[in-house]
Amino acid sequence: MFKNSTPDDGPVIVADGLTKRYGHATVVDGLSFQIRPGRVTGFLGPNGAGKTQTIKMILGLVRPSAGTATIEGVPLSAHRDPARVVGCVLDGGAFSPGRRARRALRITARVAGVPFSRVDQLIDLVGLGEDADRKVGDYSLGMRQRLALAQGLLADPAVLIADEPANGLDPAGISWMRELLRELAARGMTILLSSHLLSEAERLVDDVIVIASGRLITHGSLHDLRASGRREVLVDAADRATLAAELRAHGMTVTANGSGPIRVSGEAARVGEVTAQAGIPLLKLEQTEEGLEELFLKLTDRQSEVQR
Amino acid sequence: MRNLIRAELDKLRTLRSTWIVLAICAVLTPGLAALILGTHKRLQDVPSLISNGTFALSALLAGILCATTFANEYKDRTIATAFVLTPARSRVVIAKAIAAVIAGLLLAIVATAVCYALTALWLNGSNVSWPWTGRQLLHAVAGNLALGMALPLAGVGIAASTQSPGVAGTVVGVTWVGVSNVLSAVFTFFRHYGIGAAQSALTQPTGHHYYEFLGALAVTLGVSALALCAGMRRAQLTDV
Numbered sequence: 001m002f003k004n005s006t007p008d009d010g011p012v013i014v015a016d017g018l019t020k021r022y023g024h025a026t027v028v029d030g031l032s033f034q035i036r037p038g039r040v041t042g043f044l045g046p047n048g049a050g051k052t053q054t055i056k057m058i059l060g061l062v063r064p065s066a067g068t069a070t071i072e073g074v075p076l077s078a079h080r081d082p083a084r085v086v087g088c089v090l091d092g093g094a095f096s097p098g099r100r101a102r103r104a105l106r107i108t109a110r111v112a113g114v115p116f117s118r119v120d121q122l123i124d125l126v127g128l129g130e131d132a133d134r135k136v137g138d139y140s141l142g143m144r145q146r147l148a149l150a151q152g153l154l155a156d157p158a159v160l161i162a163d164e165p166a167n168g169l170d171p172a173g174i175s176w177m178r179e180l181l182r183e184l185a186a187r188g189m190t191i192l193l194s195s196h197l198l199s200e201a202e203r204l205v206d207d208v209i210v211i212a213s214g215r216l217i218t219h220g221s222l223h224d225l226r227a228s229g230r231r232e233v234l235v236d237a238a239d240r241a242t243l244a245a246e247l248r249a250h251g252m253t254v255t256a257n258g259s260g261p262i263r264v265s266g267e268a269a270r271v272g273e274v275t276a277q278a279g280i281p282l283l284k285l286e287q288t289e290e291g292l293e294e295l296f297l298k299l300t301d302r303q304s305e306v307q308r
Numbered sequence: 309m310r311n312l313i314r315a316e317l318d319k320l321r322t323l324r325s326t327w328i329v330l331a332i333c334a335v336l337t338p339g340l341a342a343l344i345l346g347t348h349k350r351l352q353d354v355p356s357l358i359s360n361g362t363f364a365l366s367a368l369l370a371g372i373l374c375a376t377t378f379a380n381e382y383k384d385r386t387i388a389t390a391f392v393l394t395p396a397r398s399r400v401v402i403a404k405a406i407a408a409v410i411a412g413l414l415l416a417i418v419a420t421a422v423c424y425a426l427t428a429l430w431l432n433g434s435n436v437s438w439p440w441t442g443r444q445l446l447h448a449v450a451g452n453l454a455l456g457m458a459l460p461l462a463g464v465g466i467a468a469s470t471q472s473p474g475v476a477g478t479v480v481g482v483t484w485v486g487v488s489n490v491l492s493a494v495f496t497f498f499r500h501y502g503i504g505a506a507q508s509a510l511t512q513p514t515g516h517h518y519y520e521f522l523g524a525l526a527v528t529l530g531v532s533a534l535a536l537c538a539g540m541r542r543a544q545l546t547d548v
Contacts, residue, residue: 060395061388062547077395088392094385096323103322110315111393151389 012037012159012190013058017067020053020214028053029214030067035192035207037158040185042205042222043194044292046300050214051194055163058192059088071159083112087152089162093144097137101128101147104136105154112155122150127176141168149177153184160184162193166200178204202292212300222292229290229298233271236261236284246278247271261286309403312394316407320377326411329373333419337362341423342430351436355448358423363452366419367412368484371459374408375476378467388548401468401540408460416456420449447521454525459484462532468539471546487531495520 011034020028028050035041045051056062058069060076069075071086079085095104105119123132126146136144145168152160160181166174174197181204185191195201201208202222209219218225237243244256247264252271255263261284264271268287275282290298320326340362348354381387394400424445431438440448462483467476 056388056547059388059392061391063545076392079395082395083393086392088389090388091385094388096319096380096384096386098324099319099322103318107315107318107322108389108393110311110318111390113311 010037011035012072013192014070015054015058015067016069018054018057018064018069019066020050020057020062021065027214028057028064031211031214031216032067033209033216033219035190035209037190038185038188039206040181040191040193040204041207041209042201043192043209043211044196044198044201044296045194045211045217047196049211051211052163053214054211055088055090055161055192055194059086059090059161081113081155083114083155084157086159086161087155087157088160089145089148089152089165092141092164092167093139093146093148095136095144095147097135099136100133101136101139102132104147105151108151109154114154118154119150122153125153125180126150142170142173145169145177146173149180157189159190159192162191164194164196166195166197174200198293198296199291208292210296210299217299225292225295226289229295231266231287231289233264233266233268234261234284234286234288235264235271235275235282237275237280237282239280242278243275243280246280247274250274309399312399312403313406313410316403317410320374320407320411323377325377326373329369330415333366333369333415334422337366337419338422338426340365341426345427345430351431351434353439354431355424355427355439358427359448359452362423363416363419363455364484366415367452367455367459368481370408370412370415370456371463371480371484372477373463374404374411374460375463375467375480376473378404378408378464379471379473379476382467382471382548383473385548391548397543398540401464401536401543405461405464405536408464409457412456412458412460413453416453419456420452424449451521451525455528458528458532462535465532465535465537465539468543469535471542483531483535487528491524491527495524 013035015031015033018028018031019026031050031054043051043055053062057064058071058076071079076082076086095101099107102119102123105123106116109116109119120132123129126149128143128146128150131139131143136147139147145165149162149165152162166177169177178200181191181193185206193201193205205222207219207221208225210217235243235247240256240262244254244262247254247262252274253265268285272282272285275285341358344357344361345351345354348357381390390400391397428438438445459480463476463480466479466483467473470476470479
């Protein structure tokens, strides 16, 4: 399904017909997608769309009612050393509140067969050096998220799956996490992250999977998704009426409200060419495209209408 | 598996509740032993009475500790991390069970050593000889240790089944009371010697007592093993 995928970079995570039912309610409905290696994939959808359930099915924490999920070709349970295959950030950083942070990571390190020196290294990496010997119960949500990220990275896994990792982080923390995840992806780590912070996801992800009501709406590269959205040019001149008339005369769709720049469907280069030929001096010429948020709302609204 | 067990022991060691239970045991078991020694007239019967009361109490506390500690992992949602790192969930539960057995055993050893040492000193000070032979003492200690391991084992199983700390702790207590009542109804020796008969039966080793002791021990360990198996099954089937 990914337009840029090649046989050399086969999918790392494959969901095939994943379905989860609780009684008569279907929370995930025949979800199929593939995630390519070394990419940051945003898993997007409104609240209750089934993102967390899907992530938990991939991790083997929730049993699918139907379908399969594999990581590197097999279910996570079939891997000899799961800690080195996948790391996860779940539930807003779930830790025993009475345990000190460093101790909590050391316990995980012991299970994963990782030396304690790696714990100290990661504590420094996530910026918790000064607070590592405090109890996790005294941590803010943002600090727990950082700790959870450190825990997820302990065994240097090939895949990182994070459910809303930016929750509770302040703007500086979000920026820090973005840089870190980008760096990890650049080193070849495959990252799947769910987020409701669309503007943030837009700045981080390479690929997107959009779901609503447990069903797949779209998936592919962010670039392709954006390209499928509406592109407009904001153009302004001292004589707006002449400008609008000239653009219409060249078959362009023009929206002018009289008090601001004119909106023209299409490409800035073409608009510039037309206005230059007509000798109209421009005050503004700006290419705009639909952001992820607009595209997301459009896609999920369309899904709601289909269901109605 | 060794790493898993060590991690589970680390979890127990790094929780405040473990140390609180240890402190309660450190105060309560010798305190109860001293109370029995100070109030009971027939000092020869005291070792049996101590076995009946104090060791059952320390084993029960160990069982409740292990049950609530494990069930708290469901409450705090840390169990998800454990199951991602070790997708074979039965291995996680078995590691917890082994750690619980080790913890229960250590607690039982400390409680037994402290209480019997206190009793021996008291009897010696009162010019009363220790009423048991070496073999009888060995049997009684074996019974204490078996109970000290069985209840934490059951605690892990019950925690995996209930997945709620409050419910798990209560069920461990209620189950033990229920089991001991059933044993009392079935075995006359239990009726006469109470909850700790499994330990003290061998101190009066007639054939009848011997088989009743073994029966009681088998029931106690069997119920614990059953609780563990049920917990393992539930852990495997539950979405977390």
